[in-house]
Amino acid sequence: MSASTEQIDDILEKKYDAGFVTDIEEEYAPPGLSEDIVAFISNKKQEPEWLLEWRLKAYRRWLEMKEPTWAKVSYPKIDYQEMCYYAAPKTNEDAPKSLDEVDPELLATYEKLGIPLHEREILAGVAVDAVFDSVSVATTFRDKLAEVGVIFMPFSEAVKEHPELIRKYLGSVVPVSDNFFSALNSAVFSDGSVVYVPKGVRCPMELSTYFRINAANTGQFERTLIVADEGSYVSYLEGCTAPMRDENQLHAAVVELVAHKDAQIKYSTVQNWYPGDENGKGGIFNFVTKRGLCEGARSKISWTQVETGSAITWKYPSCILRGDDSIGEFYSVALSNHRQQADTGTKMIHLGKNTRSTIISKGISAGHGHQTYRGGVKISRGATNARNYTQCDSLLIGDKCAAHTVPYVDVRNSSSKLEHEATTSRIGEDQLFYCRQRGLSEEDAVSLIVNGFAKQVLKELPMEFAVEAQKLLGVSLEGAVG
Amino acid sequence: MLKIENLHVEVDGKPILKGIDLEVGVGQVHALMGPNGSGKSTLSYVLAGRDGYDVTKGRVLYKGKDLLEMAPELRAAEGLFLGFQYPVAIPGVSNIYFLKAALNAIRAHRGEEPLDAIDFMKLSKEKAALVELPDELTKRAVNDGFSGGEKKRNEIFQMAILEPSLAVLDETDSGLDIDALKVVAKGVNAMRSPERSMLVITHYQRLLDHIVPDVVHVLIDGRIVRSGDKDLAKQLEEKGYSEVRDAPQL
Numbered sequence: 001m002s003a004s005t006e007q008i009d010d011i012l013e014k015k016y017d018a019g020f021v022t023d024i025e026e027e028y029a030p031p032g033l034s035e036d037i038v039a040f041i042s043n044k045k046q047e048p049e050w051l052l053e054w055r056l057k058a059y060r061r062w063l064e065m066k067e068p069t070w071a072k073v074s075y076p077k078i079d080y081q082e083m084c085y086y087a088a089p090k091t092n093e094d095a096p097k098s099l100d101e102v103d104p105e106l107l108a109t110y111e112k113l114g115i116p117l118h119e120r121e122i123l124a125g126v127a128v129d130a131v132f133d134s135v136s137v138a139t140t141f142r143d144k145l146a147e148v149g150v151i152f153m154p155f156s157e158a159v160k161e162h163p164e165l166i167r168k169y170l171g172s173v174v175p176v177s178d179n180f181f182s183a184l185n186s187a188v189f190s191d192g193s194v195v196y197v198p199k200g201v202r203c204p205m206e207l208s209t210y211f212r213i214n215a216a217n218t219g220q221f222e223r224t225l226i227v228a229d230e231g232s233y234v235s236y237l238e239g240c241t242a243p244m245r246d247e248n249q250l251h252a253a254v255v256e257l258v259a260h261k262d263a264q265i266k267y268s269t270v271q272n273w274y275p276g277d278e279n280g281k282g283g284i285f286n287f288v289t290k291r292g293l294c295e296g297a298r299s300k301i302s303w304t305q306v307e308t309g310s311a312i313t314w315k316y317p318s319c320i321l322r323g324d325d326s327i328g329e330f331y332s333v334a335l336s337n338h339r340q341q342a343d344t345g346t347k348m349i350h351l352g353k354n355t356r357s358t359i360i361s362k363g364i365s366a367g368h369g370h371q372t373y374r375g376g377v378k379i380s381r382g383a384t385n386a387r388n389y390t391q392c393d394s395l396l397i398g399d400k401c402a403a404h405t406v407p408y409v410d411v412r413n414s415s416s417k418l419e420h421e422a423t424t425s426r427i428g429e430d431q432l433f434y435c436r437q438r439g440l441s442e443e444d445a446v447s448l449i450v451n452g453f454a455k456q457v458l459k460e461l462p463m464e465f466a467v468e469a470q471k472l473l474g475v476s477l478e479g480a481v482g
Numbered sequence: 483m484l485k486i487e488n489l490h491v492e493v494d495g496k497p498i499l500k501g502i503d504l505e506v507g508v509g510q511v512h513a514l515m516g517p518n519g520s521g522k523s524t525l526s527y528v529l530a531g532r533d534g535y536d537v538t539k540g541r542v543l544y545k546g547k548d549l550l551e552m553a554p555e556l557r558a559a560e561g562l563f564l565g566f567q568y569p570v571a572i573p574g575v576s577n578i579y580f581l582k583a584a585l586n587a588i589r590a591h592r593g594e595e596p597l598d599a600i601d602f603m604k605l606s607k608e609k610a611a612l613v614e615l616p617d618e619l620t621k622r623a624v625n626d627g628f629s630g631g632e633k634k635r636n637e638i639f640q641m642a643i644l645e646p647s648l649a650v651l652d653e654t655d656s657g658l659d660i661d662a663l664k665v666v667a668k669g670v671n672a673m674r675s676p677e678r679s680m681l682v683i684t685h686y687q688r689l690l691d692h693i694v695p696d697v698v699h700v701l702i703d704g705r706i707v708r709s710g711d712k713d714l715a716k717q718l719e720e721k722g723y724s725e726v727r728d729a730p731q732l
Contacts, residue, residue, distance in 0.1 A: 431572055433570075435572070437558055438581075439584045439588040441555050441587070442555075448575055448580065449572055451574070451575070452573055
């Protein structure tokens with residue numbers, strides 16, 4: 001331990017020697033990744049030493065790891081030394097002063113999604129302080145949560161205010177060296193959210209990253225940690241439902257959930273990062289590690305995701321069902337249009353007795369889109385009477401897209417019951433014609449049929465999210481037919 | 483209402499309709515009868531604007547406009563309704579949600595305000611009663627898991643909601659037992675009005691016992707070989723298509 005502390009001291013000193021002090025005043029770290037940069041980020045966030053050490057350990061592990069190649073996605077090689085790993089949120093001076101300065105195409109999309117005006121301003125990065133009182137919204141919200149003892153704050157604040165919580169749980173579900181991208185995230189994560197729901201508390205509102213204004217500009221490596229203590233309940237929504245105008249950019253997030261005895265966590269995502277243009281230029285590379293631990297008996301973790309954005313999606317929200325009678329659920333709609341590629345699914349790891357898992361995956365491919373469902377169900381020796389139900393359906397639109405299904409099953413206990421159902425269908429000319437004969441335009445017809453296909457998953461989303469997700473599916477499919 | 487002039491249609495290069503002339507006046511009910519493969523369904527799809535049917539000659543006027551120029555949804559918005567022989571299932575989309583979207587698209591075309599959920603529910607209840615469609619079916623996904631009879635009743639239910647000017651009913655009687663046939667016919671008859679025209683396509687005379695047409699046409703091998711009043715249908719039933727075709731026109 002002392003050796004590594006010394007090392008860190010060395011680094012810190014070295015950093016200062018190298019004249020980083022002036023750089024700290026800058027908004028960006030220089031491109032490239034090194035121990036210096038990791039230390040720079042940690043320093044910038046005024047983190048305690050243990051966390052810097054944790055990051056450095058992750059960085060060193062990452063150096064030894066190889067980028068995974070098993071997923072069915074292809075993309076140009078990422079040069080990790082060309083990227084910037086720290087960029088402070090844009091200052092208000094750089095931001096557009098009003099919606100008049102924002103790309104009209106972007107605004108047209110917001111319009112179609114029915115996003116309220118003030119929300120559009122936030123999404124487009126307009127300096128909002130003058131426009132509406134985000135601070136008071138955030139504050140009222142926080143007071144209400146504090147009354148029942150719920151902690152909900154940015155990661156960097158939680159590190160300062162609740163270090164014991166972070167130390168206990170950080171990396172407990174997704175170990176630093178779990179995979180290449182989680183190791184990278186552990187080394188350089190910028191910010192994220194921390195939620196703690198105390199024993200027996202039912203969180204009085206849906207927690208959403210939208211309400212926390214400071215999340216609007218969080219970086220590409222965010223980290224989320226949610227802990228639900230015994231008998232508690234929390235529903236968490238993440239994602240902005242508006243496209244981000246970015247060049248090919250790496251987004252490698254890590255989400256860890258811990259549900260103690262009798263606790264429930266419901267985690268909903270609507271992901272609509274910029275998917276690139278019709279020819280596959282630009283777009284986000286979305287490599288995300290999400291995992292929940294059903295630690296206690298009768299705990300339950302439910303993932304719901306609607307993935308319509310990103311050029312590349314690599315994402316497998318999973319559940320480790322350790323507690324007896326615990327339940328894991330995964331509901332997913334993933335859509336790939338144009339040149340988008342998605343390789344997504346889940347892992348359900350049954351360790352406890354009478355554990356149950358449900359997987360409902362709906363993949364939609366259009367244009368030249370590629371879609372892979374990759375799922376793993378593992379029933380370990382001790383998981384007596386475990387049950388799994390898997391359903392994965394693919395919908396094809398047009399004749400240049402593709403759908404693949406890769407289910408892995410590993411069963412080591414003969415008392416378990418597993419079911420797997422899979423279908424592949426095409427939006428039929430007959431369905432489209434039927435809808436049009438009743439007066440619907442072709443685009444509305446596609447949107448209607450796709451939403452019907454995805455309904456089983458959409459109904460798992462909180463109401464207002466479901467409405468946005470529905471519209472989003474329609475907007476994302478524009479130009480997919482005809 | 484509808485005027486078809488010398489209509490020739492090919493499917494995959496194969497001539498199916500070989501010169502159809504047909505005029506349906508406002509408020510009239512015409513029956514189009516014919517054996518399998520005579521081109522009855524092709525005619526209904528051409529009228530509704532389905533892809534894959536090449537009109538090589540002739541024209542179709544609907545309310546004085548060139549029907550064949552219009553996109554399928556525009557035809558629907560202009561009041562043309564096709565009752566499908568094989569209604570299509572749309573899993574996950576509830577029947578009333580689908581119909582509300584359709585009705586409001588048509589209303590928007592007419593420059594009318596959309597119906598809100600409450601008014602629509604009222605309308606839906608009223609029309610469902612007309613074809614004795616159980617409330618539960620109006621809420622289920624469109625035609626998904628419906629029996630043959632339920633699908634056909636659902637078509638008439640949709641017609642009742644959309645209130646078209648011209649309804650083309652393609653073998654609405656196929657697959658129905660006699661009780662279901664009566665229910666469907668009752669629904670259709672309730673929709674008869676001086677402003678509404680219908681073209682009822684069927685194999686069998688029995689439907690026409692319940693929906694009494696003003697004019698009956700016999701389509702054989704892509705041509706209308708005979709036209710007459712409702713008695714023509716009875717003759718067909720007794721003598722079969724070939725004899726009627728070969729008999730001299732009265």
